[in-house]
Amino acid sequence: MDFAFGAEDEDFRAEARRWLEAHPAGEGGRAWERKLGADGWIGLGWGSGGYGNRTATLTQQVVWAEEYARAGAPGRTGHIGEKLLAPTLLAYGDEEQKDRFLPAVARGEELWCQGYSEPGAGSDLAALRTRAERDGRGHRVSGHKIWTSLAHEADWCFVLARTEAGTRRHHGLSFLLVPMDQPGRIEVRPIRQMTGTSEFNEVFFDGAKAPHVVGGEGNGWRVAMGLLAVERGVSTLVQQIGFEAELGRVLRLAVESGAVTDPVLRDALVRQWAELRVMRWNALRTLGDAGDAGAPSVAKLLWGRWHQRLGELAMAVRGAAGATGPGEWSPGAYALDDLQRMFLFSRADTIYGGSDEIQRTIIAERVLGLPKEPM
Structure with a gap:
């Protein structure tokens, strides 16, 4: 090939x-x-x-x-x-x-955020509780979204909400476009992570106006799944460039510190290098193949655990120094270097964007044709 x-x-x-x-x-x-x-x-x-x-x-x-x-x-x-x-x-x-x-x-003039995950409805998106009721030509949205990236900067949010009362799971959902500038109707609360950053947010909707429905009312699940299918494509290859740079830093650190002489660490680093090459070839092989229902899930399973292992290796190469900050500690200070941030953030790699368990279920049901779990 x-x-x-x-x-x-x-x-x-x-x-x-x-x-x-x-x-x-x-x-x-x-x-x-x-x-x-x-x-x-x-x-x-x-x-x-x-x-x-x-x-x-x-x-x-x-x-x-x-x-x-x-x-x-x-x-x-x-x-x-x-x-x-x-x-x-x-x-x-x-x-x-x-x-x-x-x-x-x-033109780069309007920024967006994604209103999918909720407390109790993350990987199991169909369990969402946010609702929207018809109001003239649009809807009024009420509910609570979480882990909403860049909501504190966004002008608009696309929101998956239940628009048909009495429906369950995938039925009765709609894909709504909501302007974020609605004081008193939308509240954004940043979530401070253990890395010290806060790019994720909680978003509370209290009768917020949603003037647009994409794909027709009640068809939100189909639209939402279509969006998730495009979420992993070229972006996977971009991500791998970042992974390559991180791996390069860990390799240089291993050589400079002498940790590379440890045969166990050396073997693990070589495996990381080889697996990254395989991930790239797999991503290129499946790029643009809309008929491969399992490709995005396979890619997520591969890179999520790979990145976690890289974070663990970075700390192993650092040894005891990996537990200390790059500068002088002071009360209230929480300084981390890039590799420490990577280690901490990668703990979530197998959870966000669909947990490993969800990805395996998708492969089992949609690709291998195994029977679905009873509800």
Whole structure:
């Protein structure tokens, strides 16, 4: 199987590299999103419908993502709108919704967050309790979402809510678009993690206006599953570039500290390197294969545990120093270096985005055809 990129892809790579070298990103944020949008780097995979900027083939999208990661460019605050909302609107939205929202995302002007998980309804999304009632031309949403990335910065939230009273599980749900600027109707509470960061939030809706339904009322589960199918694609390859950089830091540290002379640690590091190569080949093999229902779940199972093992290895290579901070400790201070943050954050890798147990159930039922668990 040929995993090489073609001549046009390499020309595109050179263009992307030149642009990234000419545009230092700083801290990212809204200004960076607008810069990306102004020069046509948002919406590469949206096709030729006129909603995005330049168009690019699937392999060129991979090239851009690789170069972005290798350049050390900042984490995107607009990726939820570009990578999740936009493909969903292109597949299920009406023309009015596409015209209203896609150009603003492409210009980097509006940021989005995802209102899926709830207390008691994380991996089991169908157990959600957030409800929405009809109100004129739209809905009023009431409920509680959690682990909502970037909700404190977002302009809009796409929310999965129950719009048909008396329904259960996957039935009676709708995919709603909710403006976040509704004082008294929406409250955002940041969640401070053990890494000291707080990019996740709790979001409380109290009769918040939701003027748009995507895909028709009662069809929310179908739309939500369509969104989750696109969530893992090119993004998996981007993620692996970051993993490669983290593994490189651990390898350098092992050589500098002499830990690499330990045969057990050396064997574990070689395994991490080899498994990362296998994950890349698997991601390239399945890229764009919409018919492979188990591919996203297999990818999640592979990288989640791999990243946890890398965090554990980083601390093993550090030894006792891994338990101390990079600077002088003082009361109230909580300083961590990059590898310590990676170790702590990776504890959640096998839970968020669908736990390992959920991924195995998907593979068992949808790919292997095993009988479903009794409800």
